[in-house]
Amino acid sequence: MGEKTKLKLLHILNILKEDSDEETILTTSDIIDKLQDKGIIAERRSVIRDIKTLEAFGYDISLYEENKQGYYLRSREFEEEELRILIDTVSASKSITTKKSKELIDKLKKLTSKNLGKKIVGQVYVDEKIKSKNERIYYNVNALSSAIEENKKVNFKYTTYNINKQLEYRKKGKTYKVSPYGLGWHEDNYYLIGIHEKYDNISHYRVDRIKDVEILDERRKILKEYENGKEFNVADYINKTFNMFTGEKKIVKIRFENHLINPVIDKFGTDVFLRKDGDENFLVCAEILISKGFISWLLQFGSSAELIEPVEVRDMIKEKVKELKNIYK
DNA sequence: TTCTACCCATTGAAGCGAAT
């Protein structure tokens, strides 16, 4: 007895956490065996008593009385589905390197039992082709968010792929001075949203392509729109921006064929204003940022989508179509 | 067979005051 009696309780908790779940129910003798592996000799009834103690403390343990098979830890910090979402997101994220993804997934795995962890992770496929090669991503995210919090400007170097598929510095390694405003996800990429020192509009930078971040002791530049203390909402901004190209905000009216309802909802959300236009079409009115990204998004639907208003955006599309016509004539 | 419930004896741990 002695020290071992206290260790036993903790070991039992650990055993329940690591080795039990709804599909692997442990009997008292299973637990006794596992305790023995750790050098603790325990008696049947004291195991039961310990489990009841854990339950009384608040652990959600399914008892023999309830399931007639044995014991298992029912709820954990994360449910299987929640964990799966997190793990999938990590493995799909282009900004996180393969190495960092694997480390993160290993940590996430510890939030459930060994069995379930193995099951979930076995289904995850990490696509190395799309993964960033920048191991400094965490550092970048950290430095950038501190800068945002402290209302400071940052210096960094920005990289891009050249046609030889090599990463090289943009603008010959010149430093970018940016007032950072937010970090946000868009289609598996992590972006910094901020204002470049030389310009007055919002720009986006892929966080995984940013290098050598340095926090400056200068206060952030304020955009005119936000001078009156209005809070910058990253999520809202990303929603209104298409494929991370900036442009002017305009109200547009677009006619879509009915079968395009899903991509439209994906893009505009369920709150979008839309109404029927005959039997085969519907009309959408929405405020968006007009950009190359938006036009490419619209053109992917070919003749199944038609932008009706405003005229100047229609003209932009006409121009684009003319360019295409020249290539494919 | 496996678990729970109850009673009982044993024993280690904790609490506390006194001594060093």
Next chain:
DNA sequence: ATTCGCTTCAATGGGTAGAA
């Protein structure tokens, strides 16, 4: 401040009976 000795208390395990 630490150690010793004493008492008290709670945890453990043995036994038995009973339920599923």
